[in-house]
Amino acid sequence: MSNTLRNDCGDTPNPIALWRSLKTANFKSRMRLAEDKQAPAAVLGVLSYDCDDRIRAAVADNQNTPYMTLLRLARDMADDIRYQLAENHNLPLQVLLVLESDENPYVRIRAQRTLDRIRADKEKTTTRLPLCDLATFVSLYRG
Secondary structure (H helix, E strand, O other), X not given: OOHHHEOOOOOOEOHHHHHHHHXXXXXXXXXXXXXXXXXXXXXXXXXXXXXXXXXXXXHHHOOOOOHHHHHHXXXXXXXXHHHHHHXXXXXXXXXXXXXXXXXXXXXXXXXXXXXXXXXXXXXXXXXXXXXXXXXXXXXXXXX
């Protein structure tokens, strides 16, 4: 990003300059930014409003996309973007819960299946110690 996108402090993108810059950028440049895993959250936030579904889909897949942007994309007008989010088992649970009540049955069912998968994976990783009687415990303890 150019220095014109920075505010007076030099570290935080100026939202108006950022919006203008991205609005005039070509598709390929916007897509590269949307897919960049090190893209600043502010850039991804602006790109989440892009008129091209493919750009918004790339933002939805980006691991650096902020939580509030993901929540907004969970209510995106494009069913495909909401479905894509519903497939992602790395999303915050709150976003999946929003998608679980989506008006589109495909999105809703996909979110439910993803939540089921997360629950099943969590159960697999939960360590359960076998129970033993007191005599066995004492003998193990004494060595």
